[in-house]
Amino acid sequence: MAIVGLDLEMNVLTWNRAAERIFGFAASEMLGGHYAAIVPEDGREGLGQLRDRLLGGEVVRNTRVRRRRKDGTLLEISASGTALFGRDGTARGFVIALEDITERQAIEDQLRQSQKMEAIGQLTGGLAHDFNNLLGVIIGNLDLLRDQPGNEPETADIIDQALEAALRGADLNRRLLAFARRQPLQPQRIDINALVARVAKLLARTLGETIEVRLSLAVDIGTGLADPTQLERALTNLAVNARDAMPQGGRLTIATHNVVLDADYAAVNQGVRGGDYVVLEITDSGTGMAPEVLARAFEPFFTTKEVGKGTGLGLSMVFGFAKQSGGHVKIYSEVGHGTTVRLFLPRTADETAGNTTAASGKETPLPRGRETVLVVEDNEKLRMVLLRQLTELGYTVLEAEDAREALALLGTDRPVDLLMTDIVMPGGMNGWELAKEAARLRPGLKALYTSGFPNAAFDSGALPEGALLLGKPYRTAQLARLLREAVAA
Structure with a gap:
């Protein structure tokens, strides 16, 4: 605790060792000088008010103020103070106690x-x-x-x-x-530099001629663990945001490097785990963000763009993707000096990167079937659509609103080749539990799961080995292909 004694003009009379440590000024530098030496310029007007309050007999307790170190660093301080009065009731000076709460804050x-x-x-x-x-x-x-x-x-x-x-x-x-960190991810070991180089070629055309794209890729970069498709989307979102911050053109730099986050870093960054990470650093020379904008940058639907120019979901998607991938994201920005976004992804011990090439989007005829499918879906309208889709694809369809109805059907002698069930359902039994009970009644029964929360049943986001899941909403073509995959499983 820094203890500072002041005279009535707020000149320093005492300056203890804690004050030297906290503020960087030696006692010899402060004794006889004015207390304002540690007060930022925008806070000096309040010194007169503080003096008047103390002279009036008020005791100030745990008031949060900003004070300045010798090197110019601003500190968050909890300040308490009182005036000292002689036996005749005349004020003789003040005592101020100052606690550095910057880290705690x-x-x-x-x-x-x-x-x-x-x-x-x-x-x-x-x-x-x-x-x-x-x-x-x-x-x-x-x-x-x-x-x-x-x-x-x-x-x-x-x-x-x-x-x-x-x-x-x-x-x-x-x-x-x-x-919300509830999207389905397919994490792979990725050659981060190769992915960045590939995306950069596309960005050069997307961002336009007024934006210069530079790469600064570390030679010894580690292998990152992430979903390559979502990582490409995150990079694209960040690049488009950077372009919008440079309406007159500018420079976009994408850099990669390795970093080790220690326990001290994790302690002041909520939810971050210490360890080895690969960092993607996206820097623009644009307008930058004001502190109040920066504080809300990751909130969904928050945007400073004109109506119709953005959804406000770009940075929120990057935030969720980073968290769900076991990493995190930080933004550094100053008005007039551009913005840097750092995306931290876990670095894997195995340096063999997976294949990040996207699957071919070539259309093929929809596969059809003749099996009997038991559809379990609590949303009636969605269930009706699904029944029509399955019928059009050649399947015989049985329907149930919840697990109870489904188990009643499975308890009869009606043939069922495939159970297609929603995961999140009312009635006390979810889709995973229904499938286990169905397998007990009908050993070998195949299952296909659907959900608006593709990983809703697991806090870790991991699906059981071999489970097939169709995320809502889906196209008829996706449904047709996954049905055949489920039947053949």
Whole structure:
């Protein structure tokens, strides 16, 4: 605790060793000097008010103020003080006690931010789940209409436009799920430099001629563990944000390097684990962000762009992806000096990178089947769409609203080749539990799971080995392919 004695003009009379340690000024430098030497310029007007309060007999306790070290560093300080009075009641001076709470304040701020983001994540995740069911009904019905024979060209065009809008809604929803850390990930060992180089070639064309893209890739970069598709999307989002911050053009630099985060770093960054990481650093020479904007940068739907120019989900998606991948993300920005986003991904011990080449998007005829499928889905409208889709694909369909109805059907002698069940259902039994009970009643019964929360049943986000899951909303083509995969499993 720094103890400072002052005279009535607030000149320093005593300056203890703790004050020397906290503020960097030796006692010889401060004795006889004014207390304002450790007060930032924007706080000096309040010194007169403080003096008047103390002279009036008030005792100041644990007031949070900012004070300045000798090197210019600003500190968060808890200050207490009182005036000293002689026996005749005349004020003789003041005693101020100052405690450095900078680190504690940073940890408390991190905790509050973490709790806020967690609460927003739970809210958006729940909304995204319900929205996925709505989109499933829309997309499923549009797919069925699109495949109807004899559609007029104008009708087909209207259906395609509606389907395109619904798929854009599904993409927005995926970003919400990414923020809530409930998107399905397929982590692989990635050659980070190769992925960045590939994305940079695409960015050079996407960002335009006024943006110069530079790479600074460390030669000894480690192998990162992440979903390559989501990492490419995160890099693209960050690059587009950087472009929007450089309306007159500028420079975008993408750098990679290894880093070890120690226990001290983890202590002041809520939710971060110490260890080896690969860092992707995206720096722009743009306008930068004000502190109040920076504080809300990761919140979904928060944006400083004009209406219609952005969804406010780009950075929130990056935040969720980083957290779900076992890493984290930090932003450093100053108005007029650009922005740097650092994306930390776990570095693997095995330096053999996986294949990050995307699968071919070439369309093939929809596979059909003749098996009997038991569909368990509590959303009636979505269930009706699914029944029509399955019938169109050649399957015989049985339906159940919940696990109880499904088990009753499985208890009869009706043939069932495949159980297709939602994971999150009312009634006390979820899809995983239903599948286990179904396997007891019908040994060898195949299962296919669906959910608006692709990893809702597991805190770790991991699926059981061999489990097949169809994330909502889905296209008829995705449904058809995964059905055949489930039957053949």
